[in-house]
Amino acid sequence: MNSRNIENLVNILKTLMAVVVSYAIAAVIIMLVSDMPQQAISSFSMGPFSTLRRFGNVIEGMIPIIFTGIGVSIMLSIRFFNLAVSGAFYMSAIIASAIALIPMSVGLHPIVGIFLGGITGAAICVLPALLKAKWGINEVVSALMFNFVATFIGSYILRFVLFDPMAGFMASRVFQDTVRLPLLIQGTRVHVGLILAGVVTVFAYIFLYHSKWGYSIRMTGMNKSFAIFSGIGVSWATIFATVIGGFIVGVGGASEMYGMFTRFQWTDLPTTGFDGVMVAAMARRNPALIPIAAFFLSYIRVGADIMARSSDVAQEIVAVIQAIIIMMIGAEALLAGLKKRAILKNSAKEVNV
Amino acid sequence: MEAAIRTVFTMDFLVSSIRVTTPILLCALGVLVTNKAGIMNIGIEGMMLFAALFGVIGSAFTQSALVGLLCAIAASVLAGWIFAFFTLRLRSDILLTGLALSILAQGGTIFILYVITGDKSMSASLNSLQLPFITIPLIKDIPILGALLSGHNIIVYLSLICVVAMHMLMNKMPLGLRIRCVGENPATAGSVGIDVNMIKLKAITISGVLAGLAGAYLSMGYLPWFTGGMTAGRGFMGIAAQNLGNVVPLGTLIASFIFGMAEALANVFVLLHVPHEFVRMTPFVITIAGLIVVSIHRTRKERKRKLSLGKRQAADGNAE
Numbered sequence: 001m002n003s004r005n006i007e008n009l010v011n012i013l014k015t016l017m018a019v020v021v022s023y024a025i026a027a028v029i030i031m032l033v034s035d036m037p038q039q040a041i042s043s044f045s046m047g048p049f050s051t052l053r054r055f056g057n058v059i060e061g062m063i064p065i066i067f068t069g070i071g072v073s074i075m076l077s078i079r080f081f082n083l084a085v086s087g088a089f090y091m092s093a094i095i096a097s098a099i100a101l102i103p104m105s106v107g108l109h110p111i112v113g114i115f116l117g118g119i120t121g122a123a124i125c126v127l128p129a130l131l132k133a134k135w136g137i138n139e140v141v142s143a144l145m146f147n148f149v150a151t152f153i154g155s156y157i158l159r160f161v162l163f164d165p166m167a168g169f170m171a172s173r174v175f176q177d178t179v180r181l182p183l184l185i186q187g188t189r190v191h192v193g194l195i196l197a198g199v200v201t202v203f204a205y206i207f208l209y210h211s212k213w214g215y216s217i218r219m220t221g222m223n224k225s226f227a228i229f230s231g232i233g234v235s236w237a238t239i240f241a242t243v244i245g246g247f248i249v250g251v252g253g254a255s256e257m258y259g260m261f262t263r264f265q266w267t268d269l270p271t272t273g274f275d276g277v278m279v280a281a282m283a284r285r286n287p288a289l290i291p292i293a294a295f296f297l298s299y300i301r302v303g304a305d306i307m308a309r310s311s312d313v314a315q316e317i318v319a320v321i322q323a324i325i326i327m328m329i330g331a332e333a334l335l336a337g338l339k340k341r342a343i344l345k346n347s348a349k350e351v352n353v
Numbered sequence: 354m355e356a357a358i359r360t361v362f363t364m365d366f367l368v369s370s371i372r373v374t375t376p377i378l379l380c381a382l383g384v385l386v387t388n389k390a391g392i393m394n395i396g397i398e399g400m401m402l403f404a405a406l407f408g409v410i411g412s413a414f415t416q417s418a419l420v421g422l423l424c425a426i427a428a429s430v431l432a433g434w435i436f437a438f439f440t441l442r443l444r445s446d447i448l449l450t451g452l453a454l455s456i457l458a459q460g461g462t463i464f465i466l467y468v469i470t471g472d473k474s475m476s477a478s479l480n481s482l483q484l485p486f487i488t489i490p491l492i493k494d495i496p497i498l499g500a501l502l503s504g505h506n507i508i509v510y511l512s513l514i515c516v517v518a519m520h521m522l523m524n525k526m527p528l529g530l531r532i533r534c535v536g537e538n539p540a541t542a543g544s545v546g547i548d549v550n551m552i553k554l555k556a557i558t559i560s561g562v563l564a565g566l567a568g569a570y571l572s573m574g575y576l577p578w579f580t581g582g583m584t585a586g587r588g589f590m591g592i593a594a595q596n597l598g599n600v601v602p603l604g605t606l607i608a609s610f611i612f613g614m615a616e617a618l619a620n621v622f623v624l625l626h627v628p629h630e631f632v633r634m635t636p637f638v639i640t641i642a643g644l645i646v647v648s649i650h651r652t653r654k655e656r657k658r659k660l661s662l663g664k665r666q667a668a669d670g671n672a673e
Contacts, residue, residue, distance in 0.1 A: 033468045081448050131641075135648040140393055140448060141596050142644065144589045148637040152630040160628065274452060281449055314467040319460020326453035331443035 003343045010339040011284060017335075018328035019296075022321040029320065030313050040311035047306030048299050054306065056188025060260065061298035062291070063190075064089070066197040067252020068276025069283065069290040070204045071125070074245035076277075076285050077208060078221040078238050080129060084143040086273025087150030088124040088246050089253040090266060092117035094154050096254030097162060097264035100175035109178040114196075114254040121250020122243045124150060129242040133235035151269055162264060172264035181259040191259035197291070200248055204287035207244070217241045249276070278322060281329050297322070364500050366617060371501075372575060373620075374613025375509045376401070376567040376584075380591025381598070381605045382512075382519050383563035388600055389523065390556035391536035396436050396451035397564050398588025399458030404429035404568025406462040406476075409579040410469065413479040421482060421573055426565030432458070433561030434554075441550045455588075463581045476572075476579040484508060484573045506574035508566055515563060519602040522559075532556050564588075593640040599647060608643075612636045 030044075031037045048058050068085055075082045099113040127146050128139040162172035181191040208214035220227040220237050227234055252272075257264065279297055283289035300322075304315035328334060380397055387394040407428035412421025436454050439445040463473050470478045484507050493503035523529040534542045535552045543549050567587070572579040590612050597611070598604030615636045622629035 083452075131645070135645055135652070137644045137648055138393075138596075140395065141592055142641060144395075145593055145637045145641050148586065148589070149634050152634040156628055156630040159630075274456065277449070277452060278456075281446075314464050314473065316460035316464040316467070316473075319456050319464070322460075323453040323457035326456070327439045327445055327450050328443075330445040330449045331439060333442065333444045 003346065006342045006346060007339065010335055010342070014331075014335050015282060015329055018325045021328060022324035025324060026317055026321050029317060034311060034313050036311050040307050040313045043310045044300075044303045044307040044313075047310070048302045050306075052185075052187050054302060056185060056190050057302045057305075058295065058298045059185075059190045059194065060188065061301055062294040063193045063197050063259065064252050064256040064272050065275045065279055065294035065297055066201065066291055067255070068249050068272050069279035069294055070200055070276075070287050071121070071245040071247075071249035071252070072273075072276040072280040073283065073285040073287055073290060074204060074208060074217070074241050074248070075125070076221075076280050077214075078217045078241045079224075080132075080238055080242060081140060082125055082128055082143055082242060082245070083140060083273070083277075084125050084128050084146045084150075085246070085249050085276055086269045086271075087143075087147040088121040088249045089273050089276075090154055090269050091124055091150045092120040092250035092253035093257045093266065094157055094162075094264060095120045096257045097172050097175070098157070100179040100258065101162065101173055103176055104178060106178045109176065110181060110255075110258050113179055113258060114251055117254025117257075118247040118250040121248070121253060122246035125242045125246025125249060126239060129239045133239060147269060155267060158264060158267065164263070167263065170265060170267055174262050175258070179258050180262075181255060189260060191255075193255040193259040196251070196255055200251065201287050201291055204248065204290075208285075208287060213237075213240065249273070278326050281326055364497065366621065367501055368505075369620070370610065370614045370617040371505065371509060372613075373616045374610050375506075375512050376570050376575065376587050377590050377594055377612050377616075378606060378609035379508075379512050379515065379563050379567035379570070380588050381594035381609050382515055382591075382602065383560040383567070384588075384591045385519065385595040385598075385600055385602065385605055386522075386532065386556050386563070387560045388595060389529075389536045390532045390553050391539065392440070392447055392553060392556065393592075394436075394451060394557070394560055395448060395589070395592065396432070396454030397560065397591060398584055398586070399451075399454040399456075400429040400432045400436075400561055400564035401568040401571070401588055402455075402458040402462050402582070402584045403432045404565040405572040405583055406465060406568075406579050408569040409476045409479055409481040409572045410465075412573060413476075413481040416480075416482065418482040418484050418573065422484060422566075422569045425569035425573070426562055429565030429568055430558055430561035433557045433564070437554050437557045441553055459582060462579075466579065466581070474581060479578070481578065482573065483577050484569065486574075506570065508570040508574050511566060512570075513606075515566070516602045516606050523602065528552075528555065567591075590636075593637060597636075597640045597643045608640075611639065 027041060030040050034040045048054050068089055072082070072085055075085075096113045096117040099116055100109075104112065124146060128143040131137040131142045132139050158170065158172060164171055164173040181193055184190045184192055184194055208218060216227065216232045216237050217240070219230070220232055220234050224234060227237070256272075275297060279290055279293035282293035282296070300318050301315075304318045307313055308315035380401060383397050383400075384394050404425040408421045408425030411424025412418050415421070432454060436450055439450045440447050466476060467473050470476060472478060486504055486506050487510060489503040493499045523533065531542070531547050531552050532555070535547065535549050539549045542552070568584070571583055576583070591609075594608040594612050595605045598606070598608035615632055619629040619633040622632055
């Protein structure tokens, strides 16, 4: 066992601790506010597994989060905190919806739409990186601005270009049938996007951990000075990472549209971008762990939804769990003493041998 | 379009701009003070949302607007301390923690509202109070200025006082100097005996008070009730405004007013059934453009300085 293994173990322990603590706090809150806490807690924790349809809800909910989670992981690997993923996800869904209204042949249609969605995602995610590289502008501020701009452009497109006056509510016209992603499991809404998410996960893992480019991205993230010293173009690596990550986010937005919806009807940014940040933090930027984290997030959402329908507790309790997990996982000082002691002890042993 | 233009040149439009500017300005000042201390406070959206809810709850249960305001500030400061505990003590990532605080507030306020009222969308069933609107005795009788300057909510006036106070704090007081020092170079600050985390905590607390005022204004002045997600990105606008204002109080005031005017103009457009998206987008585009201009200016200045430094060194070399 070496120091890095100890660090990984401590990280896993910390993640488990965050989950347990957040669950405990949620349980205490439920007990305080509910008249039927047992019913609430059991439907929250077991509900998602009770029927095939509900389990299907968990799976279909995790698909877009996998895409945004992987996109964010690639960008966070180079320490680029790109909140523009929200705007990118939204915008790519809109572009994909616009494509979905145009008649096209069966096999080609979703491929064209998803590809253009990916391009849209990449184009938006790269903007803060470009501003940072060219003028050194803080990426958090510029990304927030681009999110607002994307929201307003999206709202305009929905209201004046895609709008269906016959729908009776704010929605686009109905997509062509040719664009629909086929179902994977009968009796649920789980669609082919799941396979696509799996492919992207494998690709991203190989890209980040077993390729030259992935190595330069991670190296730049770990130690910028060393990266510059070894001749890695930091600006280019950042732009590259945001293009790849943004493309994946965009593919997620488009496939979510084609798999789950028949009309575009988001009037505001969906939370999927921020969900991506959360699962990337939980998985510590490792694409291979993203599906697990995405499953967990989707599972607590579906569970909370079932709980809200079968008891008197509101599903917004999920926000408490989410927030506590995000805050605790990032906490450097948490378990730092334990980690230090374990590493010291281990090193002492190694030296003696 | 003509109707829109006509509306813009009325006193009502300016007055409504001021009304919309206030929460953005308070938020922007709250972000400014933490920004000076080297903390990017994207959690301010969450702090403001908590304040808006607890202002309503506090005033409804005690039937005192003042207690409501204090509850709002307390809730916001408490949220700030949670943020501080995780970022300063447990060394969590500042941006992630800020994001988490926003998520917590988005869901948490609706959860609390549902527990208290059984309604998820708004607090209309709570009999909450509004903060007083102030008519200034003599000024209100001046023909045009009277309508502009008098009759606003007390927080509107407070927000202007806050601009001056923030200027004084940053430029004339030891705490402001320490905050700037900690933000610019924490290691140096620590080396001269400044407790870096303590100063950061103070900055976060001030930010909490300002976000509390902003939240209280939203639910106890601008509107007489709380609705879920009523901050509607104003915290993020605040971040933009203080950046556009070059992180100084007066600039922040002007930038916030630009944001306020765009919002007010967009509201006019909505009423006239004209696409309002492009107006609403303008301040954000201006902010991006402003950021670019400022940084181009800065890099030029630095290059010039380096150049002159080089010349001086060359001259020194020749003299030897």
